[in-house]
Amino acid sequence: MTKPQQDRAQDRTNVLEVANLVVHNTTLTAVRGIDFTLPAGGRMGLVGESGSGKTLTALSLMGLLPMGWQANGSVRHDGVDLIAQSDKALSSRRGRTLSMVFQDPLSSLDPVRRIGQQVSSVIRRHTDAGKKEAERQTLELFRLMSLPRPEQLMRAYPHEISGGQRQRVMIAMALACYPQLIIADEPTTALDVTVQKQVLRLLNTAVQERGSALIMITHDLPIIAAMCDTVAVMYAGKIVEMGPVAEVFRSPRHHYTKGLLESQPTMDNIALDGSSRLASIPGMVPPLHSLPKGCAFHPRCSAATERCRTEIPQLEPGARRTACWHPIAAPAEAAIQAGVSAS
Amino acid sequence: MAIYVLRKLVFFLGAIFIASLAIFLLIRGAGGNVAAVVLGKGATPEAINALAHTYGLDQPLAVQYFDWVGNMLSGDLGRSFRTNERVSDLVTARLSVSIPLALSGLILGLLIAIPVGTYAARNVGTPSGAILALVSQIGVAVPVFWAGILLSLLFGVRLGWLPTGGWTDWSVSIWGAIRSLVLPVLSLGLIMAAVLIRYVRSAVLDVMNQDYLRTARAVGMTRTEALLKVGLRNASLPLVTIVGLQIAELIGGTVIIETVFSLPGLSRMMLANVAAREVIVVQSTVMLIIIFVIAVNLLVDLLYGILDPRVRSSR
Numbered sequence: 001m002t003k004p005q006q007d008r009a010q011d012r013t014n015v016l017e018v019a020n021l022v023v024h025n026t027t028l029t030a031v032r033g034i035d036f037t038l039p040a041g042g043r044m045g046l047v048g049e050s051g052s053g054k055t056l057t058a059l060s061l062m063g064l065l066p067m068g069w070q071a072n073g074s075v076r077h078d079g080v081d082l083i084a085q086s087d088k089a090l091s092s093r094r095g096r097t098l099s100m101v102f103q104d105p106l107s108s109l110d111p112v113r114r115i116g117q118q119v120s121s122v123i124r125r126h127t128d129a130g131k132k133e134a135e136r137q138t139l140e141l142f143r144l145m146s147l148p149r150p151e152q153l154m155r156a157y158p159h160e161i162s163g164g165q166r167q168r169v170m171i172a173m174a175l176a177c178y179p180q181l182i183i184a185d186e187p188t189t190a191l192d193v194t195v196q197k198q199v200l201r202l203l204n205t206a207v208q209e210r211g212s213a214l215i216m217i218t219h220d221l222p223i224i225a226a227m228c229d230t231v232a233v234m235y236a237g238k239i240v241e242m243g244p245v246a247e248v249f250r251s252p253r254h255h256y257t258k259g260l261l262e263s264q265p266t267m268d269n270i271a272l273d274g275s276s277r278l279a280s281i282p283g284m285v286p287p288l289h290s291l292p293k294g295c296a297f298h299p300r301c302s303a304a305t306e307r308c309r310t311e312i313p314q315l316e317p318g319a320r321r322t323a324c325w326h327p328i329a330a331p332a333e334a335a336i337q338a339g340v341s342a343s
Numbered sequence: 344m345a346i347y348v349l350r351k352l353v354f355f356l357g358a359i360f361i362a363s364l365a366i367f368l369l370i371r372g373a374g375g376n377v378a379a380v381v382l383g384k385g386a387t388p389e390a391i392n393a394l395a396h397t398y399g400l401d402q403p404l405a406v407q408y409f410d411w412v413g414n415m416l417s418g419d420l421g422r423s424f425r426t427n428e429r430v431s432d433l434v435t436a437r438l439s440v441s442i443p444l445a446l447s448g449l450i451l452g453l454l455i456a457i458p459v460g461t462y463a464a465r466n467v468g469t470p471s472g473a474i475l476a477l478v479s480q481i482g483v484a485v486p487v488f489w490a491g492i493l494l495s496l497l498f499g500v501r502l503g504w505l506p507t508g509g510w511t512d513w514s515v516s517i518w519g520a521i522r523s524l525v526l527p528v529l530s531l532g533l534i535m536a537a538v539l540i541r542y543v544r545s546a547v548l549d550v551m552n553q554d555y556l557r558t559a560r561a562v563g564m565t566r567t568e569a570l571l572k573v574g575l576r577n578a579s580l581p582l583v584t585i586v587g588l589q590i591a592e593l594i595g596g597t598v599i600i601e602t603v604f605s606l607p608g609l610s611r612m613m614l615a616n617v618a619a620r621e622v623i624v625v626q627s628t629v630m631l632i633i634i635f636v637i638a639v640n641l642l643v644d645l646l647y648g649i650l651d652p653r654v655r656s657s658r
Contacts, residue, residue: 095562107554122562157652
């Protein structure tokens with residue numbers, strides 16, 4: 001069953017086409033109309049502060065929004081509009097053509113089922129594989145994720161293995177059926193710093209091996225720089241800047257992107273004696289229920305003018321897109337230092 | 344797992360020992376001169392002493408306690424002062440009423456509570472969810488005897504479908520015995536269900552917000568499927584504990600139900616013997632019930648160990 005899917009995936013150019021996606025509940029609108037496309041096998045980073053709508057965007061693509069939240073707009077994937085699908089229709093895609101890796105691997109795995117069973121049941125659900133074959137494929141996935149002693153791991157429970165191993169199991173589960181797209185939502189924030197890099201490296205090679213496209217959600221810019229081709233920067237529910245990773249990080253055009261890049265700690269700009277040169281963006285992300293008029297970033301922006309206070313800037317078309325009335329023209333050398341060298 | 348079981352067993356035996364001591368001291372401590380109370384006001388001192396001597400009531404308390412425990416361990420639960428019947432015979436004769444009553448009541452309660460509680464959790468915040476919550480709240484507030492009386496009025500008196508009370512023994516007619524148990528089981532089951540629905544609802548609600556349920560859906564289950572396949576197994580963990588705790592409530596409920604429907608069960612026998620100051624009968628019967636309750640809780644703990652791998656390896 002996976003083979004024809006791969007063939008079909010190659011026929012199309014885009015694995016995902018998102019147009020005017022809005023995510024809201026009865027009182028709030030958390031994602032305020034975003035558009036982007038992701039080519040087959042492409043890798044996009046989604047960055048932004050907490051509350052910028054990254055996770056709700058991801059969950060709406062999967063049809064996994066929490067109770068009370070609703071998505072509007074269109075999300076084309078594999079020839080259908082995901083937004084219009086029923087839970088049943090979507091469920092047959094989840095884990096097969098679309099997968100997701102969550103932030104906390106301990107709470108995300110079923111505590112009372114053996115790990116081998118949790119992974120192999122995904123394979124059995126979506127393919128014709130029998131019990132034996134599914135177990136064989138599970139072992140293969142565990143080896144792909146460099147998990148130690150895969151045979152014993154099959155019979156282990158989630159609480160019996162380390163956090164890094166749990167997240168590798170989650171990734172194995174997400175990749176089990178060669179999905180066209182895998183969404184990783186802050187896959188390393190809940191892990192020890194020492195294993196973060198290892199997990200990312202394994203995710204990177206495994207995604208490549210399985211030929212999946214990747215959406216990487218994080219607020220850690222060096223991770224995006226290392227793993228993605230394009231990046232979309234979100235602020236208060238909108239994409240404010242997007243483009244090829246190297247270009248956006250080398251010469252950010254939106255003042256928020258520039259601020260984000262400059263507030264990344266590196267060995268150069270961090271000092272323990274208090275004389276830190278690490279910049280921070282003044283102010284806070286506005287709460288969703290009282291977004292400022294015009295550009296949502298204007299109260300925190302040094303370049304804001306009267307126009308920014310009244311009119312909402314739209315993302316201009318093209319490969320390099322910015323939603324700003326006064327985009328930065330010159331390359332900011334500091335940003336290269338801050339963003340790319342740390343990776 | 345072996346250590347876990349062993350620890351639970353040690354705890355089980357310890358709890359039984361403490362319970363036996365507590366029962367003995369409470370009953371003896373409250374009674375005054377037991378023989379005098381049993382024989383009543385007009386008894387001569389000679390008669391009182393004779394009775395006391397026959398049953399060892401003139402011995403020091405410690406000796407009496409060890410006699411009682413020793414006899415229990417060898418299977419002798421003692422005899423009634425008045426009728427000289429064996430307590431073990433008295434008890435077994437009543438179990439054929441009490442066990443079917445309590446067990447069916449519990450099962451009926453669970454059969455109602457699990458689907459209704461799950462439904463209520465899934466529909467939280469909607470009118471039907473609110474109505475269910477209200478109905479179960481009313482159910483909790485209704486005393487067991489009142490539920491029994493209402494049911495017997497409706498099905499027994501008004502409709503005449505079932506007996507309003509009394510007992511047809513299994514040996515006389517199995518169908519008759521079942522008929523006399525229907526209304527008592529229904530009353531007990533409904534009251535149990537009302538209590539359990541709230542626990543099921545909150546256990547399922549808790550599970551619904553867990554990340555692993557979202558994962559189950561992320562790998563291809565529908566909302567309902569994830570809840571039934573992954574959610575209920577996890578929700579059953581707190582429920583097993585609750586059911587264990589409800590066993591004590593259940594026995595309390597049978598005391599009332601057996602009285603309302605005039606069933607010759609264990610609880611009613613015990614009430615009568617308390618009134619008659621049958622110290623040994625009460626002491627031994629209460630002990631049996633306590634052993635039963637503690638044993639159920641031991642079973643619950645062991646079941647918990649089977650259902651939850653985290654318990655097995657951590658404790």
